Amino acid sequence: MLLLRAVLLLLALPNSGQDITNKEPGVLLSPPKEGCAGWMAGIPGHPGHNGTPGRDGRDGTPGEKGEKGDPGLIGPKGDTGETGVTGVEGPRGFPGIPGRKGEPGESAYVYRSAFSVGLETRVTVPNVPIRFTKIFYNEQSHYDSSTGKFSCNIPGLYYFSYHITVYMKDVKVSLFKKDKAVLFTHDQYQEKNVDQASGSVLLHLEMGDQVWLQVYGDGEKNGLYADNVNDCTFTGFLLYHDIQ
Numbered sequence: 001m002l003l004l005r006a007v008l009l010l011l012a013l014p015n016s017g018q019d020i021t022n023k024e025p026g027v028l029l030s031p032p033k034e035g036c037a038g039w040m041a042g043i044p045g046h047p048g049h050n051g052t053p054g055r056d057g058r059d060g061t062p063g064e065k066g067e068k069g070d071p072g073l074i075g076p077k078g079d080t081g082e083t084g085v086t087g088v089e090g091p092r093g094f095p096g097i098p099g100r101k102g103e104p105g106e107s108a109y110v111y112r113s114a115f116s117v118g119l120e121t122r123v124t125v126p127n128v129p130i131r132f133t134k135i136f137y138n139e140q141s142h143y144d145s146s147t148g149k150f151s152c153n154i155p156g157l158y159y160f161s162y163h164i165t166v167y168m169k170d171v172k173v174s175l176f177k178k179d180k181a182v183l184f185t186h187d188q189y190q191e192k193n194v195d196q197a198s199g200s201v202l203l204h205l206e207m208g209d210q211v212w213l214q215v216y217g218d219g220e221k222n223g224l225y226a227d228n229v230n231d232c233t234f235t236g237f238l239l240y241h242d243i244q
């Protein structure tokens with residue numbers, strides 16, 4: 001009889017562990033503290049109802065980092081940048097190809113005009129061009145020994161000069177240009193002596209202008225002298241021709 005009760009008690013223990021707080025004290029299976037003599041257990045009660053749901057648990061730990069996403073779309077084109085600093089000068093280039101040969105220039109002879117003449121006899125005729133008939137140079141024949149006049153064939157600037165030996169009488173001469181005296185030279189003769197007189201000038205001449213030397217005044221001052229060892233000379237030449 002006792003053995004049977006013990007078996008029944010053991011069968012009921014697994015449930016009584018969870019239902020220890022059951023509100024029905026009458027079904028407690030724990031034995032009274034007094035002696036077990038005469039104690040007899042009742043029939044086990046029905047299982048209790050399910051309790052209310054517990055509170056939410058704590059948040060879990062973060063998961064692993066995901067894979068890298070695809071690249072985004074290309075953005076719009078930016079503004080134009082500022083002009084950069086000018087660079088240093090480059091090295092010298094190779095020599096170019098020689099140019100074509102130029103056209104032949106005008107002959108230099110065209111622009112030549114010069115004469116140098118001398119007196120051969122004493123001047124005796126007044127108020128006319130002095131005729132220098134001793135020719136030192138007159139290649140272009142721009143000086144006419146028959147008239148004593150130089151004629152301009154090339155417009156430009158000319159240089160004229162004369163050198164006079166004075167003997168026996170005073171000398172007063174003028175250089176004429178186009179019938180007008182433009183240069184004067186006067187020398188007073190000293191007795192028992194030989195004097196010298198000279199003059200020079202630059203004149204611009206147009207085509208056809210004539211230049212000559214002439215005794216000035218009444219013709220009394222015409223002491224120009226020349227012989228085998230004394231000369232009177234008249235010289236002229238083109239310095240610059242006019243640019244066309």
Ligand SMILES: [Ca+2]
Nearest residue numbers: 187188189195
């Ligand atoms: Ca003198």
